[in-house]
Each structure stands twice: as structure tokens, then as C-alpha cells.
Amino acid sequence: MIYQQLINGLMLGASYSLVAIGYTLIFGVLGLLYFAHGEVFMVGAFVGLYLVIHAGANIYMALLGATIATACLGVFAVFAAVRPVSKDYPLAPLISTIGLTIVLQNIATYIFGGQTVAFPETIESILFHFGPVTISSVQIFTLAVAIVLMVLLWLFIENTKMGRAIRATAENHETAALLGVNVNRVVLVTFILASAIAGIAGVLDGVKNSAISPFMGLQVAIKGLVVMLLGGLGNVRGAMVAGILLGMIEILTAAYLGSSMRDFFTFAILILILLYRPTGLFGTRTIEER
Amino acid sequence: MSEAGNSISLRADKLTKRFGGFYALKDFDMDVAKGDIHAVIGPNGAGKTTFFNLVTGMLPADSGRITFEDEAIDDPRPSRRTMRGIARTFQNIRLFGQMTVLENVMLGRHCRAYLSLWKALRNTVLHRPLGEAEEEREMRGHALEILDFLGLSDERHAKATDLSHGKQRKLELARALATDPRLLLLDEPAAGMNPHETEELDDVICSVRDRGITIILVEHDMNLVMGISDRVTVLNFGTKIAEGAPKEIQDDPTVIEAYLGEDVSL
Missing domain, CATH: 3.40.50.300 (P-loop containing nucleotide triphosphate hydrolases)
Incomplete structure (x- = not known):
């Protein structure tokens, strides 16, 4: 029983991680809480759904389409809600991205209606039994995609020139700019990466839960926020680990204490972190510099 | 040292920067010859770091011109100045x-x-x-x-x-x-160093110069400054009060009086 729950927690946690990575990347380079990130996740899910239903796409095409669409949405967000807003008012981009949240939610409601929509089966569901543990092919697929994405992102951040520029900008954007890092481009690339990952996470969520709604973004955004704080603001590795940790905790409380206790524990953790360890479990990259 | 136009690395022309009513730098002129180690000294708040910030584009100048290798630098972005071949270090380390x-x-x-x-x-x-x-x-x-x-x-x-x-x-x-600079701005490189490290720094700065890199040095350690500089400019309250070879500066009564106080030998 406990192994089964741990596996389930890992599945849930991996999707939290994917969303939180985007949050924390954007927070790192801009010091901005990007409010519309949950909506990007939702748009990814709906683009995937649209491709499957109306274009007869398979899961890979749906993932690719959602990635491209949300990456473009990331570019749009930078040019519509971040760059034109004055940098002299730190809260201004927060407000403008809240605006973007409302716009995206309303567009989705207008096109798809306000109800929860069924996500068609795109992967044949086969159940595998390993002793007491049962895993479905859908779970294996979504977990594999999430892990591959995280590993690739980690290699990108640690080993490439752009990855180094992202880390440098997160530590001190003024010095980074002086050394020839194009900070505007770093911000753009960060938004593209974060949005594309959120888009993929959205499709995976649809595949896993077989249902999506235009309001699914808020729930995910809040969980992503908790994970980001748990892992340390701007700390990508922290977000990966903290996401899986939160997933495990939620599943275990739901299994042993009842599902109504699930969010209680999530927010209790959030409050405890803010009170006793505001830099998160794994420390933060940016807090000293700001 | 600075006779022909093409041997000038950096030229500041009537450079002015105000913070409110306070002139951090006022009508500041300076020529830095290629291949020189050119020191800029002065008491705290004389405008040395402001001068560096104007040259690297970290602050916009209120008026005046900066010319690097006979071309005006207009692009305000610090990264562009770095690409042009101007690099700097910071007084408070920024790694x-x-x-x-x-x-x-x-x-x-x-x-x-x-x-x-x-x-x-x-x-x-x-x-x-x-x-x-x-x-x-x-x-x-x-x-x-x-x-x-x-x-x-x-x-x-x-x-x-x-x-x-x-x-x-x-x-x-x-x-x-x-960054492959041709001009390097060093902002108090010896600050917080022990005498042994300072001595080492002396050699390092000279070997950087020997690589063909022009150096502008802001420093309080007078032994270091007088030992390695080809030319010294003295700032006080944002204006230039003296300029010359280290020997001339050491003997200049205005400098001794205004900057170091009377009865101090350099």
C-alpha cells in the first residue's frame, strides 16, 4: 500500500515540479511572480485537446503542438505584459500579468465553454503489476516525459552558455549585462522555456486525469507557488525536488488522513516555510543579491 | 606620451554628472594614452567611481563626451561598451x-x-x-x-x-x-589586500599592461599608485586639480594641501 502511494505521489509531484520550474526560472531572472503561469499550463492542455479532437493528432503531435503554442505565448507575454511596463514600479509587471491571466481565462471560456471537458484517450491504457504495486502505461509515459524534460533542462542550465547567462542574470543582472549578457534575450529565452514546459505539463495533466477545464490554471498556479517557496526562490533544482516532495505529502495525507486534509497540509507547509525558513528548503540563489 | 591623436585610448571631454544639486563630476577632461597605466586618485567622494560608471555606461552622463580610440561612445548599453573593448572590476567585489x-x-x-x-x-x-x-x-x-x-x-x-x-x-x-579588453578600469584593486598580496598585484597589473592593455587605476594605496603609474590625475570635489607624472604629483603643493593635508610626504 505504501509503495503504491509513493508511486502515485511521484506522479503527482512530477507535474508540480514542471510548473514550479517555470515559476522559479522567471522569478530568478526578473524577480517577478509570473501570475499567468497557471494559465499557460491551461492553454497547453487545451491546445493538446484541440489537436487530438479536431486534427486527429496522436499524443506526440499534441505535445509538440502544445509546446510550440505555449512557447509563442511566452514570447507574447514578454512583449505584451513585461517589456512595455515600467521597471521603476516593481509591482507593475505583477499587475499586468494578472491582466494576462484574466484575458487568457476568458478566451478559453469563450472558445471551450466554462465546463470541464473530457480529454480523449490517446495512449492505450495497460496496467502493469509489480508485486503489490500497479502502474498504468499512461502513468509511466507522463512520468518519463517529465523526468526527461527535467534532465534536459538541468543539462541546459548547467552546461551551456545560455544556461550560464540565465544563472548569472539571476544572481546579478547589472554585472551580467556589463559582461555582455543580453539580459533582454535571457528574459525572453527564460519565458519561452518556462512556458513550453508548462504547456507540456498541461497536456500530460489532461492525459493523466482525462479531463480539463478553463479554470484548472489557478489550482496549479497555487501549488506551483508553494513548491517554488519550498524549493527556494529562483532555485531550479530545489523546485524539482520540492515538487516531488509536495506530491508525496499530498498523496500520503489523502491516503491515510482522508482527502479533505490534502490542501490543509499543503498550506500548513507553506505557512511553516514562510515562518521558519523563508529561503526554502534548499536555499535561494537570489535573495542575498536583491 | 599623448601627442598624436591615434595614440589616445580614452578621452573624456567636459564630462559632467550631477546627483541632485551635487556635482559628482564637473567639466572633467582627461586623456589616457595607449599602453599607459593611468591612475586617478582623490579623496573619498571625489568622483572616481562615478567616472568609471560613466565610462562603462552604468550611469548616463549629464553632459560631455567620451571618446574611445577616436570614436565617440554613444550606445548607452554597458554590454556594448564591453564589446567595444572596455572592461572593469568593482570596488566592492561583484562575483x-x-x-x-x-x-x-x-x-x-x-x-x-x-x-x-x-x-x-x-x-x-x-x-x-x-x-x-x-x-x-x-x-x-x-x-x-x-x-x-x-x-x-x-x-x-x-x-x-x-x-x-x-x-x-x-x-x-x-x-x-x-572579455578581451583594450582598456581595463580597475576600481581599488588593492582594497583589503595584505602587503604581500598587494606586491603580487603590482606584478599582475604590470604584466597585464605588457599584454598591450591600457589601464585606468583608481586606488588609495599610494605606494602602489606611485610605483606603477605612468601618469596620475588628481580629482577633488568632482574637478581635476592636477595631472602629471607620479614625481610631479608627489611634489605638487596643491595636491599635498588639498588631498593629503599639509605636512604629509608622499
Whole structure:
């Protein structure tokens, strides 16, 4: 029983991680809480759904389409809600991205209606039994995609020139700019990466839960926020680990204490972190510099 | 030293910067000859660091012109100035503390190589199986060479914050050198160094100059300044009060009076 729950927690946690990575990347380079990130996740899910239903796409095409669409949405967000807003008012981009949240939610409601929509089966569901543990092919697929994405992102951040520029900008954007890092481009690339990952996470969520709604973004955004704080603001590795940790905790409380206790524990953790360890479990990259 | 126009590295022309009603720099003229070590000295608040900030584009000037190698520098972006060949270090060390020594220096190469997102993504995927991308290898090689030059090779995998103060200063210098500058601005490089480290710094600055890099030096350590500078400019309250060879400055009564107080020998 406990192994089964741990596996389930890992599945849930991996999707939290994917969303939180985007949050924390954007927070790192801009010091901005990007409010519309949950909506990007939702748009990814709906683009995937649209491709499957109306274009007869398979899961890979749906993932690719959602990635491209949300990456473009990331570019749009930078040019519509971040760059034109004055940098002299730190809260201004927060407000403008809240605006973007409302716009995206309303567009989705207008096109798809306000109800929860069924996500068609795109992967044949086969159940595998390993002793007491049962895993479905859908779970294996979504977990594999999430892990591959995280590993690739980690290699990108640690080993490439752009990855180094992202880390440098997160530590001190003024010095980074002086050394020839194009900070505007770093911000753009960060938004593209974060949005594309959120888009993929959205499709995976649809595949896993077989249902999506235009309001699914808020729930995910809040969980992503908790994970980001748990892992340390701007700390990508922290977000990966903290996401899986939160997933495990939620599943275990739901299994042993009842599902109504699930969010209680999530927010209790959030409050405890803010009170006793505001830099998160794994420390933060940016807090000293700001 | 500064006779012909083309032997001038940097020229400041009536440079002025105000903060409110306070003139941090007022009608400041200065010529820096190519290949020189040119010191800028003056009491605290005389405008030395402001001058560096104007040259590197970290602050906009209120009026006046800066010319680098006979071309005006108009583009306000600091990265463009770095690309033009002007690098600096900071009075209060500004390293990327979470990165390794090597990564800090490799960052200095950013202004010298363009890498598209596509290429970066491809490098990520192919990084492990095919070995390092060629550009990464070039950046790494160049960075290692500089670390070797400054005697920091053994610490290349250490986190920047774990280095001693003196070595952190050296690392800042290494990072600035990685940008391939022709003009290097050093903001109090000896601050917080012990006498032995200062002596070493003396040699390092001279060997950087011998690589053909012009140096502007802001420093309070007068032994260092008078020992290695070709020319010295003295600032007080944002205006130039004297300029000349170290010997002339040491004997200049205005400097002694205004800057060092009376009865002090240099």
C-alpha cells in the first residue's frame, strides 16, 4: 500500500515540479511572480485537446503542438505584459500579468465553454503489476516525459552558455549585462522555456486525469507557488525536488488522513516555510543579491 | 606620451554628472594614452567611481563626451561598451558567488560569441554523447589560460564565494580580462589586500599592461599608485586639480594641501 502511494505521489509531484520550474526560472531572472503561469499550463492542455479532437493528432503531435503554442505565448507575454511596463514600479509587471491571466481565462471560456471537458484517450491504457504495486502505461509515459524534460533542462542550465547567462542574470543582472549578457534575450529565452514546459505539463495533466477545464490554471498556479517557496526562490533544482516532495505529502495525507486534509497540509507547509525558513528548503540563489 | 591623436585610448571631454544639486563630476577632461597605466586618485567622494560608471555606461552622463580610440561612445548599453573593448572590476567585489571560478571567467566570454537558442538546445542534447560543443571548448580553453596567467588554476572548480578576499579580487580581474579588453578600469584593486598580496598585484597589473592593455587605476594605496603609474590625475570635489607624472604629483603643493593635508610626504 505504501509503495503504491509513493508511486502515485511521484506522479503527482512530477507535474508540480514542471510548473514550479517555470515559476522559479522567471522569478530568478526578473524577480517577478509570473501570475499567468497557471494559465499557460491551461492553454497547453487545451491546445493538446484541440489537436487530438479536431486534427486527429496522436499524443506526440499534441505535445509538440502544445509546446510550440505555449512557447509563442511566452514570447507574447514578454512583449505584451513585461517589456512595455515600467521597471521603476516593481509591482507593475505583477499587475499586468494578472491582466494576462484574466484575458487568457476568458478566451478559453469563450472558445471551450466554462465546463470541464473530457480529454480523449490517446495512449492505450495497460496496467502493469509489480508485486503489490500497479502502474498504468499512461502513468509511466507522463512520468518519463517529465523526468526527461527535467534532465534536459538541468543539462541546459548547467552546461551551456545560455544556461550560464540565465544563472548569472539571476544572481546579478547589472554585472551580467556589463559582461555582455543580453539580459533582454535571457528574459525572453527564460519565458519561452518556462512556458513550453508548462504547456507540456498541461497536456500530460489532461492525459493523466482525462479531463480539463478553463479554470484548472489557478489550482496549479497555487501549488506551483508553494513548491517554488519550498524549493527556494529562483532555485531550479530545489523546485524539482520540492515538487516531488509536495506530491508525496499530498498523496500520503489523502491516503491515510482522508482527502479533505490534502490542501490543509499543503498550506500548513507553506505557512511553516514562510515562518521558519523563508529561503526554502534548499536555499535561494537570489535573495542575498536583491 | 599623448601627442598624436591615434595614440589616445580614452578621452573624456567636459564630462559632467550631477546627483541632485551635487556635482559628482564637473567639466572633467582627461586623456589616457595607449599602453599607459593611468591612475586617478582623490579623496573619498571625489568622483572616481562615478567616472568609471560613466565610462562603462552604468550611469548616463549629464553632459560631455567620451571618446574611445577616436570614436565617440554613444550606445548607452554597458554590454556594448564591453564589446567595444572596455572592461572593469568593482570596488566592492561583484562575483557570481554561486558559480565556480571557471564559470565566472567563462561568463566574461559572453560578449565575444553569439549563440542562438537553437544551437544552445542542440548542444544540450548532444552535450554528453558527442563531447563538448566546439564553442564551449574554446571558451573553456581561453578561461583556463587566463586563470593560469593569474595563478588561479588550482581553484578553478571552487565556488567563487569560497575563495579568500585577495583571490576574489584576482578572479574579478580574470573575468574582466576574459572579455578581451583594450582598456581595463580597475576600481581599488588593492582594497583589503595584505602587503604581500598587494606586491603580487603590482606584478599582475604590470604584466597585464605588457599584454598591450591600457589601464585606468583608481586606488588609495599610494605606494602602489606611485610605483606603477605612468601618469596620475588628481580629482577633488568632482574637478581635476592636477595631472602629471607620479614625481610631479608627489611634489605638487596643491595636491599635498588639498588631498593629503599639509605636512604629509608622499
